[in-house]
Amino acid sequence: MAPKEVTVRVNRTGTESLVPNRDAVTLDGPLTIVLEAESSPAHVHCRLGGPLESVGSIRPLTDDEHGDANYYVAPDSPTKLRLDIEPMDLESPLEGTLELVSSYGAAACTIDIKLVPGRRPADIDRNLGQPQRSETEQETESLKRLETLTKLDVGTLGVVVLAAIALGIGITTAFVVGGVAAYLALMIIGAGTVGALAVLLGVIDPPGQ
Known part of the structure; x- marks a missing residue:
């Protein structure tokens, strides 16, 4: 399963709103979160809900962000975040939510996230690439x-x-x-x-x- 990406538009013209490009995401690894402001700067607060909160963490992908869960979004420069999942042996799907809030709660949206077991890497015999010697x-x-x-x-x-x-x-x-x-x-x-x-x-x- 390829890495996923979700984009959330921050609209501050008229009725403020947060509009994601998808309402639900199924993952077996990290998720990239792209925040876009349409008209004016905004701050967006991100948090995880449900069982996902105990195994996931959100961090910025830009050097000027500090990862305090409240992220600045400029109109001409999208802010990219990354949802990282702690390494673990997941036996069954784990569900949770990604919640985004802006303008002191005036605008909010929730994205449902399902984390599914990923493919385990195959064991590779390190001797396969080495020439084998005959019994003689x-x-x-x-x-x-x-x-x-x-x-x-x-x-x-x-x-x-x-x-x-x-x-x-x-x-x-x-x-x-x-x-x-x-x-x-x-x-x-x-x-x-x-x-x-x-x-x-x-x-x-x-x-x-």
Whole structure:
């Protein structure tokens, strides 16, 4: 719903009157109020009535006005006011009135105002505008981080993992089978695994070098 505007003409020729261009307004946000004097200067008092009074406020849009609810209107220069609505979650329509009075009550008019729930802004995913990385790229980045931490290349890391798995299987088998032969086999497997890792990691030189 677009912002609304209502114009009120102040007529001081003959019978004084305040004539709005509409008698009722439906809003979901601010309202601009334009006061126009047709013949001579005037002061117009504005106030809100009903439930709207507790959620709305009127302020001038010009720097020379002070917002004391009594606004000066020059014949050649319309005075613009703004009805602001406090931010809130409105579940059902709220009704009230905008009342305007001039010439010490000699002229008055009332505009019915209905405030309806406005559209809530849609949630925007901040990651939509960012390029998405594939699973392969993420895995490659993870491997690079692991290489940086361990200072080992991917091939060496794979051998280390396989050796750890083999050693774990040997330990489990020794506990399940039991006996001297099983523990002797475990010791041989363990020694071979440790020796192979030591050569692979450069801790010891291969035989014959």
